Amino acid sequence: MLRIGHGHDVHRFDADSPPCNIRLGGVEVPSEHALLAHSDGDVVLHALCDALLGALALGDIGEHFPDTSATWRGVDSRDLLRQVYQLVQDRGYRLVNADITIVAQTPRLMAYKKAMQAQIAADLNTAVGNLNVKATTTEQLGFIGRKEGIAVDAVCLVEHAL
Ligand SMILES: Nc1ccn([C@@H]2O[C@H](COP(=O)(O)O)[C@@H](O)[C@H]2O)c(=O)n1
Numbered sequence: 001m002l003r004i005g006h007g008h009d010v011h012r013f014d015a016d017s018p019p020c021n022i023r024l025g026g027v028e029v030p031s032e033h034a035l036l037a038h039s040d041g042d043v044v045l046h047a048l049c050d051a052l053l054g055a056l057a058l059g060d061i062g063e064h065f066p067d068t069s070a071t072w073r074g075v076d077s078r079d080l081l082r083q084v085y086q087l088v089q090d091r092g093y094r095l096v097n098a099d100i101t102i103v104a105q106t107p108r109l110m111a112y113k114k115a116m117q118a119q120i121a122a123d124l125n126t127a128v129g130n131l132n133v134k135a136t137t138t139e140q141l142g143f144i145g146r147k148e149g150i151a152v153d154a155v156c157l158v159e160h161a162l
């Protein structure tokens with residue numbers, strides 16, 4: 001039995017913050033500004049969590065980790081991903097593959113994509129070849145092109161282990 005899931009997330013840059021590292025796909029990436037979020041703001045892992053939850057018809061990340069709860073304030077999104085994947089495994093499923101597209105005018109991600117793939121694969125206990133991370137700009141169009149935020153789309157396939 002195969003099931004497919006899709007996730008989408010957006011986080012806004014804090015225009016008032018100084019240059020700093022942001023977390024994308026579990027990796028520290030230098031950025032002109034911080035991302036605004038209740039958690040650590042890892043928009044890549046949030047989209048992947050939603051894809052995995054979607055594949056099992058388990059709702060969305062906000063239902064499981066509400067941004068009204070102090071429990072999840074500043075949380076490492078790798079913890080959220082591992083918890084979500086445990087829900088998937090508890091139902092007898094495992095990841096076949098996931099494909100992630102980061103839509104960002106900035107920062108430049110070429111040098112960080114492989115590290116993200118390796119980090120995510122390790123957290124999901126899967127081969128790095130089952131994970132793909134892509135990046136694209138919007139050619140300076142729209143809110144992403146104006147460097148106001150980052151969007152991510154993720155799709156995944158899961159299969160029943162039996
Ligand atoms: N934040 C980004 C965005 C893109 N890249 C890389 O550049 C390539 C071309 O980008 P387009 O927006 O013109 O499609 C893209 O395929 C990525 O390899 C990047 O590293 N960081």
Ligand SMILES: C[C@@]1(CO)OP(=O)(O)OP(=O)(O)OC[C@H]1O
Nearest residue numbers: 037038039046062065066067072
């Ligand atoms: C991760 C959570 C929880 O800390 O908060 P944010 O970091 O704001 O992220 P978002 O993708 O808006 O929604 C999920 C949240 O409930």
